[in-house]
Amino acid sequence: MQPISVITGRIVALPVQDIDTDQIIPARYLKVTDKSGLAEGLFYAWRFDADGKPNPNFVLNRPETQGATILVAGRNFGCGSSREHAPWALLGYGFKAVISPSFADIFRNNALKNGLLTVQVDDETYQQLVSLFDEDPTTTVTIDLTAQTVTLPDGRSVHFPIDPFTKHCLLHGVDQMGFLLNEEAAISAYEASHPARVVTTARS
Amino acid sequence: MVDTGGRVNIEHRRKLANLESTGTAMTPRTLFDKVWDAHIVRPQTAETPAVIYIDLHLIHEVTSPQAFTELRRRGLKVRRPDRTLATMDHSTPTTPRGADGIIPVVDPQAAAQLRQLEQNCAEFGIPLFALGSEYQGIVHVIGPEQGLTQPGMTIVCGDSHTSTHGAFGALAFGIGTSEVAHVLATQCLLQTRPKTMEVRVDGRLAPGVTAKDIILAIIARYGVGAGTGHVFEYTGEAIRALSMEERMTICNMSIEGGARAGMIAPDDTTFEYIAGRPFAPKGKAWDEAVAYWRTLPTDEGAVYDRIITLDASQLTPMITYGTNPGMGMPIDGRIPTPEELPDPAARQALDKALRYMDLRPGQPLLGHKIDVVFLGSCTNSRISDLRMAAQLLKGRKIADGVRMMVVPGSQQVKKQAEAEGLHEIFRAAGAEWREAGCSACLGMNDDKVPPGKYAVSTSNRNFEGRQGPGARTFLASPLTAVASAIEGVVADPRRYL
Numbered sequence: 192m193q194p195i196s197v198i199t200g201r202i203v204a205l206p207v208q209d210i211d212t213d214q215i216i217p218a219r220y221l222k223v224t225d226k227s228g229l230a231e232g233l234f235y236a237w238r239f240d241a242d243g244k245p246n247p248n249f250v251l252n253r254p255e256t257q258g259a260t261i262l263v264a265g266r267n268f269g270c271g272s273s274r275e276h277a278p279w280a281l282l283g284y285g286f287k288a289v290i291s292p293s294f295a296d297i298f299r300n301n302a303l304k305n306g307l308l309t310v311q312v313d314d315e316t317y318q319q320l321v322s323l324f325d326e327d328p329t330t331t332v333t334i335d336l337t338a339q340t341v342t343l344p345d346g347r348s349v350h351f352p353i354d355p356f357t358k359h360c361l362l363h364g365v366d367q368m369g370f371l372l373n374e375e376a377a378i379s380a381y382e383a384s385h386p387a388r389v390v391t392t393a394r395s
Numbered sequence: 396m397v398d399t400g401g402r403v404n405i406e407h408r409r410k411l412a413n414l415e416s417t418g419t420a421m422t423p424r425t426l427f428d429k430v431w432d433a434h435i436v437r438p439q440t441a442e443t444p445a446v447i448y449i450d451l452h453l454i455h456e457v458t459s460p461q462a463f464t465e466l467r468r469r470g471l472k473v474r475r476p477d478r479t480l481a482t483m484d485h486s487t488p489t490t491p492r493g494a495d496g497i498i499p500v501v502d503p504q505a506a507a508q509l510r511q512l513e514q515n516c517a518e519f520g521i522p523l524f525a526l527g528s529e530y531q532g533i534v535h536v537i538g539p540e541q542g543l544t545q546p547g548m549t550i551v552c553g554d555s556h557t558s559t560h561g562a563f564g565a566l567a568f569g570i571g572t573s574e575v576a577h578v579l580a581t582q583c584l585l586q587t588r589p590k591t592m593e594v595r596v597d598g599r600l601a602p603g604v605t606a607k608d609i610i611l612a613i614i615a616r617y618g619v620g621a622g623t624g625h626v627f628e629y630t631g632e633a634i635r636a637l638s639m640e641e642r643m644t645i646c647n648m649s650i651e652g653g654a655r656a657g658m659i660a661p662d663d664t665t666f667e668y669i670a671g672r673p674f675a676p677k678g679k680a681w682d683e684a685v686a687y688w689r690t691l692p693t694d695e696g697a698v699y700d701r702i703i704t705l706d707a708s709q710l711t712p713m714i715t716y717g718t719n720p721g722m723g724m725p726i727d728g729r730i731p732t733p734e735e736l737p738d739p740a741a742r743q744a745l746d747k748a749l750r751y752m753d754l755r756p757g758q759p760l761l762g763h764k765i766d767v768v769f770l771g772s773c774t775n776s777r778i779s780d781l782r783m784a785a786q787l788l789k790g791r792k793i794a795d796g797v798r799m800m801v802v803p804g805s806q807q808v809k810k811q812a813e814a815e816g817l818h819e820i821f822r823a824a825g826a827e828w829r830e831a832g833c834s835a836c837l838g839m840n841d842d843k844v845p846p847g848k849y850a851v852s853t854s855n856r857n858f859e860g861r862q863g864p865g866a867r868t869f870l871a872s873p874l875t876a877v878a879s880a881i882e883g884v885v886a887d888p889r890r891y892l
Contacts, residue, residue, distance in 0.1 A: 207747065208740045209619055209719050213858040218839035222486055222504040224460035224511045236860045241846065265740060267620040270653065270719075271858060272837075273555040273569035274458065296589075296623055296655050297555060301571035354587060356443045367573075368469070371581040374437060374446050378474075378583055381436045381448050388684055389451070389543060389674050392480040393522040394530065 192306050194364035198287045198334040200260030203250055204324035208265035212298065215269065215277040229276050230283030255328040262289045263320045268309075269298025278302040288334055290341065292317045303357050304367065310334055310341055310351045319343065336361060423694035426660050427591050427626045430566040430691070434549045436583055444585040450548040451478055452578045453534045454521070456512040457485045457839070458553030462576035463515040471580045473519040478582060480543065481516050481523040483509055484533045488841050489802050489829040498526055498830055505840065519579075532805020532831040535559040535773040539643065540807055542672025546661035546688040551578060556773045556855065557656075558649040562642035563669070564661035564691050566626070569650065590700035592625040592654065596633040598708030603889035605783070606641035607775060607853065607872035609633065609705065610648040611713035615723035617703055622654025625700065628693065629659050633707035639668035640779040647774045648855050651720040660692035712888055714760055715857045715870040717748035722857075724760075726875060726887050732756040751859050752867050753847075760869065760885045765849045768799040768826075768880040769862070772836040772854035775873050776804030778811050780853070784873040785817040787881075787891055788824045794883025799826035800842060802834040826880070838863040851879040 220232030237249050245252045262281065268291040269277060278301050281289065288308035299309045312320075323330045323344065333342040336358065340348040353361075360367060424432070437446035452475075459481070466473070473479060486505040492498050500506040509526060516523040524530040524537060531537075535556050538544040546564035551557060553575045560567035570584065577584055596609055614621075627649050634642065642659050649657025666685055669675045676684040711725040722745070724730070730749070733742040733756060749756060754763075770776070770784055781803060793799050801821045803809040809831055812818055818828040835842035836854035838861060844850040846865030853876050857868035871879070874888035 206740075206743075208744050209721075211719065211856070211858045213837075213856065213861050217860055217864075218485075218837045221457050221839055222502070222508050224508055225464065226461055236864060241865065267623070267653070270619055271555065271650075271856060273553055273557075273571055275461075275553075275571035275573060293620060293623060295620075295653065297569055297571060297650075301573065304571065304573040354444070355441070356585070359442075367585050368465070368577055368580065370443075371446065371577055371583055371585065372471075374581065374583065377436050377446065378448070378581060382582075385433075385448070387450070387478065388545060388548075388676060388680070389478075391477040391522075392451070392543065392674075393477070394541075394673060 192364045192366050195306055195308065195361045196336050198260065198308065199331060200287060201258060201329055201331050202261045202263050202290070202320060202324050203256045203259035204263040204321045205250060206265055206321045209267045209270055210264055211271035212269055212274050212277045213271055216274065216280040221274060221276050226279045227283070229280035233280040233284045253328070258285070260285055260287045261332060261334070262286050263317065263324065264289060264291045266292040268294050269302070270295040273297045273301070275301040275305070278305045278307045282307050290317070290320060303361065306361060308334060308336065308361070312341060312349055312351055316341070316349045423696040425591050425693045425697045425699060426564060426628055426658050426691055427566065428697070430547055430549065431588065433547065439588055444587045446583050447549060447586045449478070449551050449578050449582055449584060451480070451538070451543055451550045452582070453538055453550065453552035453557070454479060454481045454575065455485055455534050455552070455554065456483050456508045458572050459515065459575055460508065460511050461572050462579055463519070465576040466579055473521060473579045475582045476520040479521045479579070481512060481521050482531055482534050482537055483512060483524070483526045485833045485837065486840050487526050487832040489832045489834045490841065491829060500526070502841070529806050529810070532807065533773045533776065533833055535647065536777060536804030536808065539563065539639070540672070540805055542669055542675035545669060545684070546665060547691050551584065555650045556647050558654070559643050559647040559773055561646040561649065561656050561658040562639060563665055564658060564688065566656055566658065568655040589655065590625045592622060592627050593699040593702040594627045594629045595702060595704045596629060596631040596707050597704070598633055598706045599636065600633060600707050600710060602892050603874060604710050604712055605872040605874060606637055606644040608710055608713045609707060610645045611715065611720065611723045611870065612710055613705055614648065614652045614720050615713065616705065617652065619651060619719050619721040620653045621703070622649060622652040625654050627652065627654040627657035628699070629657060634659060635662065638779060639664060640777045643777070644774055648720065651855055661688045712872060712875050714875060714885065715868070716752065716754060716760055717745065718751055718857055718859050720855065720857060720870060722748055723870070726885070727761055728759070730754060730756055730758050730760070761887060763849070763885045765797060765851055765869070765879055765884060767844045767848055767850035768793070768797060768876050769802070769835045769844070769850055769852040769854060770873055770876055771800065771802030771804065771834050773804065773833070774855045775853035776802060776808065778808050780873045781808065781812050781817050782815070784877045785820040787874060787877040787888065788826070789820050791824055791881050793825045793880040797880055797883050799880045800829060800835055801826050802829045802842070803831050805831045835862050837861060838866065844868070851876045851885065
């Protein structure tokens with residue numbers, strides 16, 4: 192994973208609350224066995240009409256939003272399924288961060304494990320970002336992970352929360368598997384002192 | 396200070412209760428606290444999350460392939476294949492078997508994904524209930540059915556409806572594929588301790604009102620984000636009165652209320668359900684297990700971070716009208732009007748949902764024409780769901796123009812239903828009796844609701860396109876689904892009591 196410290200990019204606003212993972216990536220795109228090709232299915236039902244032609248009214252199809260890297264979305268973003276294909280699709284499309292008043296738990300976990308920043312802001316800041324985008328679709332913001340701030344075009348900086356461990360992993364580009372593998376001794380000790388009640392999952 | 400004898404005594408009692416020596420054993424604890432504490436490999440600190448041990452890891456074809464790729468890339472083995480179980484459910488067809496007894500997989504991409512799971516399980520030594528196996532089925536149906544799901548366990552799966560297993564007093568939650576790889580390699584997860592929320596359901600259900608209606612009512616009242624950051628514990632008279640399968644229906648949809656996990660304290664109902672199942676403890680081990688399980692319910696005086704309540708005696712059958720499970724109402728209610736919603740974002744969401752559903756504010760749903768009825772999914776596909784549905788359908792016909800799919804949750808459920816003749820009731824009524832799997836719940840196999848068509852579904856999500864592109868879903872109980880199938884319109888099952 193690449194280290195992340197500062198993301199400066201154009202925002203695109205999708206002011207809809209409770210955007211679920213079936214909207215982010217419909218299940219029929221989950222038949223892959225790798226992580227590639229998912230960007231094609233991102234927001235598929237909103238991006239394309241029934242004949243598979245781009246829907247010109249959907250915000251991601253507008254010419255001025257091409258190249259935007261920060262998605263601004265309504266509260267409870269990523270609710271629904273545990274599919275990690277959702278952050279993979281967003282990253283594959285070119286997004287580096289999502290800003291929202293709140294995120295569903297599993298989506299947030301999945302996103303941060305893949306270097307897609309989830310930036311939780313207060314309602315007022317969220318509304319301001321949506322308004323800024325409506326006024327100027329080239330609006331650019333800067334997300335500073337070290338300082339945990341989003342800086343708006345007017346210079347105002349807003350703090351966002353992130354747990355220190357995840358922050359460390361993102362800043363240094365380390366994944367969490369390595370941390371767990373280093374716990375081998377503790378895991379073995381736990382297993383030795385906690386014999387399994389179900390000794391095997393294989394049917395006799 | 397405590398003398399030696401006293402300390403030994405305390406240690407002994409801790410051991411008996413199988414509690415961890417965290418120094419909190421004497422503080423009243425919730426069910427969640429007890430299960431969490433018992434699985435700490437490394438405690439949470441200010442800088443790092445806790446390392447939590449996972450007792451049972453369930454996997455399926457959709458969210459596991461990339462995790463195995465990661466293991467290969469790092470040259471890792473599966474640490475505990477004996478604590479891992481695989482099945483095939485999401486992308487599998489549910490088409491009735493051919494004359495050769497084989498369920499044909501016609502979608503080449505799905506076939507490749509299923510083959511990949513088979514290869515991965517063979518290479519890493521993981522037991523698999525493959526398509527065609529007599530034990531295959533929806534991952535959240537087979538765990539409890541086999542007796543693998545037990546109180547006090549930690550259970551994870553790359554599927555958000557893993558919350559189902561919490562009905563047994565297990566801590567069970569959905570994880571992403573990165574975490575699937577973590578568990579495969581280390582049998583552990585890095586987790587920050589969530590908050591707890593008591594969901595207290597008092598009162599007794601009226602006839603015709605089911606567990607599904609309880610959970611739909613909770614989500615309708617408190618919203619799809621209410622449980623974010625929390626683990627639910629369902630308590631109260633109404634919950635205690637439920638069977639295990641009804642409790643699973645409730646815990647299953649915890650995630651639709653925003654909570655990754657939902658738990659119910661184990662009791663005699665739980666123990667009776669587990670006893671005698673293939674993986675249930677036997678003999679002396681059974682007695683020891685039950686003695687431990689009896690220590691798990693929340694202590695008197697334990698504190699939850701938040702409490703919400705519902706009066707079950709006031710409930711009617713519920714139905715959703717919108718595009719998330721929180722957009723639900725009593726079956727004889729009217730869709731809200733924007734004026735009734737105080738929040739502008741909610742008004743916008745209602746407007747968007749009703750445009751997708753082609754419904755109007757203030758409209759009742761009773762009598763609204765439907766095209767498809769789906770009876771199945773990890774929410775409502777167990778034998779008691781099928782019995783409930785068949786009892787109502789017996790001697791009746793589904794309406795002309797309605798397609799009704801009945802999809803048992805597992806091959807074992809199918810076998811049991813056939814032994815009881817339930818399949819004949821469904822077929823005689825004009826419904827399809829299909830093979831086990833996730834089916835039309837999620838639109839990733841051949842079972843879909845056509846664009847623009849209306850379905851009454853016993854599944855858990857009514858998201859746009861969930862049951863197929865353009866599909867319009869009304870979530871409801873098996874009873875409401877059957878009543879609607881009979882009448883060809885959204886119908887109140889209480890008319891049939």
